[in-house]
Amino acid sequence: MHLVEQQQRVVMAEPETAAGAPAEPLVRPAPHRWIWYALGGGLPARHRGWVLHDTTTGTWWQRHVARSLVQVAIPIALVMALLPAPWGLRAAVAGGGLALAMLYSLAYMPEATENRVVKAGYPAGTATAVRDRAGLVRQQLESERKRAAAAKRAARYRERSGR
Template sequence: MAVIEQEHANDMSNPTAGAASDEPIVRPAVHRWLWYALGGGLPRRNRGWVLFDTTTGTWWARHVVRSLVQMAVPILAVMLVLPAGWGLRIAVAGGGVALGLVYSLAYMVEATENRVVKAGYPVGIAGAIREERWEAREEKDRARRRAAAAKRAARYRDRTGH
């Protein structure tokens, strides 16, 4: 939990997220998270957590986990009810998971944006926050590469006397 809060504190240090940073991150109880993973809404007190969940650095992995939870019910039904051998049941279940993940990944951005809108945020805020954080990481990486290049150039000048 402390890691999540620390990650949130680091992530919320940008202007776009500033509007949401005053909202507490209240993680939902297990039964509410299962409802959320299946597509249901959460109470207002979990609003800040929904934004965090859909904009943190691991938002895509969280989406995949939610998708797998959604697929668990039909896959379990196939495994238990299909009148066939276990090999065919496993093959059908595996094909279902693969196809489900393809569709889930294809609509990942839209699905996460829908969750944020359902929590009461304006359309597009999750994507804007993720984009801003990506740009900040890229700028930090560019600065690191420039500093490394300058350091290499200085070493080269010192070695060659130029």
């Protein structure tokens, strides 16, 4: 198998649980349940594996930002609709609120994702451990890829120089 394909397969594979057992099945929640989950609610037990996947996949931080934007959408919409002020001021207030909300959301991103995993029934620290393990695997694969590329370059150099 080609090294890049192997790396993609490892990165995209389902995470393992903290005990090292195979991951639970990934049952994606329905849209209304996902909105509830994005707003901070819990999901039924059948979505437990998906919650771990959601908080540990390679795009976990983008998913966190999307959930944060869903949380902020309601107050921003209320400010834009109900604030008795000119549209420019409403937009400025909404923009400031959005900026502040995203600042706090990004500052507490690891803690917020851990809280979601704990709500799903995993021990605290599981999401961080799974992300760290996946990062180590990616680093090892990248090191192997670089070593193989360096060996190829060295072989080409030896061929050209006649050594």
